[in-house]
Amino acid sequence: MRGPACVLSSQSAEGVAPMQSLPSPDELDRLVDTTTRLRAGIESVVTGRPDLIRTSLAVLLAEGHLLLEDVPGVGKTTLAKAIARSIDAQVGRIQFTPDLLPSDLTGVNIFRAQTHEFEFRPGPVFAHVVIGDEINRASPKTQSALLECMQEAQATVDGRTYPLPRPFLVVATQNPVEMEGTYPLPEAQRDRFMARLTVGYPSVESELDMLDLQEDSxxxxxxxxxxDAAQVQRFIDIARRLYAAPSVKRYIVALVTASREDSGLRLGASPRASIQLLRAAKSLAAMSGRDHVLPDDVQELAVPVLAHRLLPSTESRLSGRTTQDVVTDIVARTPLPAAEPLARARRAV
Structure with a gap:
């Protein structure tokens, strides 16, 4: 899937990056140090999946939302709780059930007889990190209550709009839709999630480590x-200031466009996918201590960011070809941007 590494100039013939807007070396050092400690803390609970944790933190720094999917018992909720526990911030927990109402998420207005006024009681979405456990067990109506929250960081209740705290991250878990008592997420809902990750079963060694770790405590x-939340928001702002060469942006658009033209799909990736793939790639580059994005960053995130937004054709479903397979093929056949001389790099790649 991955092509040869290609170093892109932060200042090339295609365009000049604004020097003053790039993160300073000290800012990148603090970001790298903090994310390294975040990874170590989460790995003390979720063993054997450093790649999963790395992508999850990239989504966090891109101010996106994360969907964790797999069968029960493999650690989806554990990972979500570990991310929330590692940040000193407000955490909301929602256990999705078939009888859950939209107002149970966003909040309600309560009439106070003493003052003869309505008082707004916010729901669990009014938090920095919202853990939505088994999101596909709720009805589509309740699932859709999160659409405005996830896209615009606000909630509208009884005609009044309330801003949500920043940063705002939804970490949702879901079981496969073929399991009893679940509802598939609507396409619009899936498109709001920046990335979908499959946890999978641990290796033998990792499962033994897990038994030792949780044997008596x-x-x-x-x-x-x-x-804390304020520091995370500063890191989000730093990551967004990274430089992405025009050739890298064209590479992202080429991948997304190829998904719309692939015969194995009946629905390709949306323009939102292009935006979120770029933001996630910037976060991944920042975690590596770079002030610019490489095609390798885009390739590493292509499957988790794009695959869940696609709908396979009937032929693909019958042949057992998944959307992950389609994205992998698209990445393999899409030409990499031409290599450019490294005119300025603030970190070793």
């Missing part, structure tokens, strides 16, 4: 926050 009891 709860690993969550030892977790301590590494950073």
């Amino acid at each position: 709860d690993p969550f009891a030892r977790m301590r926050p590494v950073t």
